[in-house]
Amino acid sequence: MIILALETSCDETAAAVVRNGTEVLSNVVASQHDLHAEYAGVVPEIASRAHVEAILPTIRESLAHAGVGLGMIDAVAVGNRPGLIGSLLVGVAAAKSLAWSLGKPLVGVDHVRAHLYSGMLRVAELEEPPPPFPHSPGNQHSFGLGLVVSGGHTAMYEVRSWTDITRLGATIDDAMGEAYDKVAAMMGLPHPGGPNVDRLSRSAGANERAFDLPVSRLSPTSLDFSFSGLKTSVLYAIRGVPERAGREKHDAVHTPTAPDQYPSLAAAFQRAACTAITLKLQRAIDQARERGAVYRALFTGGGVTANSRLRDDLQAFAAHNALHLRLPHLAYCMDNAAMIGGLGYHLLQSGQTDGLDLQAVPTTA
DSSP: OEEEEEEOSSSEEEEEEEETTTEEEEEEEEEOHHHHGGGTSOOHHHHHHHHHHHHHHHHHHHHHHHTOOGGGOOEEEEEEESSOHHHHHHHHHHHHHHHHHHTOOEEEEEHHHHHHHGGGOBOTTOOSOOOOOOOOTTOTTEEEEEEEESSSOEEEEEEEETTEEEEEEEBSSOOHHHHHHHHHHHTTOOSSHHHHHHHHHTSTTOOTTSSOOOOOOOSTTOOOBOOHHHHHHHHHHHHOOBOOTTSOTTOBSSOOOOGGGHHHHHHHHHHHHHHHHHHHHHHHHHHHHHTTOEEEEEEEESGGGGOHHHHHHHHHHHHHTTOEEEOOOGGGTSSOSHHHHHHHHHHHHTTOOBOTTOOOOSSOO
């Protein structure tokens, strides 16, 4: 089965052709980084207008790269939630038009859940398909644990199958990627900030123990995330801590951090942020065990899974807990349409299709 997939949830115009859920025949992404760089963040109106200009050329390029004509398409999948509403509308309108004109099924896909699936996609140089969804023989309570970490979302999921996914916890404030971008802005690093913080943290002489930054835990049983306190701690480390009432408002308790210490501060920030992730993953495993469930796999996705420290920590965590880790190839960490086509295949196989009344929805399920 060949699916043409579209993704326009934020600032990437993407189209892909995916066969049987895992074989990526093409994966084309038109980035808008240059358009938003001067604003150090995504401007919704600029993003939606750029999608309008890029959507048709991106679709044509994906079909050409795949060597597939429209007549060979079996279905059209589109990321219809969550995201910037103006951006989503462009992709949804294009997908509806294609499905109607071709007389093919239309499948709406949750963008965040598609990130969970991204580790199942085959890269061109690999011949072997990924293993099937891991279950323990004879154990009906054996599931997968899912983690999505991106600029807009940080959440954990219980993955019973690719059509049965339940959210366990999510960020109550900043997403992990958003915190990275804001820390980068504090340090004067260019947009997109996450990769630049990662590179800075790996500078020669960087010491992740030079700064004692907090690891968010919330309540002892919480599976939610919070990164605003960590972000504020970095701000105070850079600028100094303001005195309390009764003294000059902008006086600082200590001298602000010199720029030559930013590599160590970036490394300390990464250590605290990634520790918060693995801490909550461990809590989820422990809580599952208490109710008689077992996680056999860890499915991960989202732009922050391209981060070198997080990838190392997830690999060590999975090994320690005997989890089969599905870590996306770097090409599939960022927003892309291949993951939409991959998950869309499973939705279609289970009979889940949408009509031409499919709506763009800014929130996730």
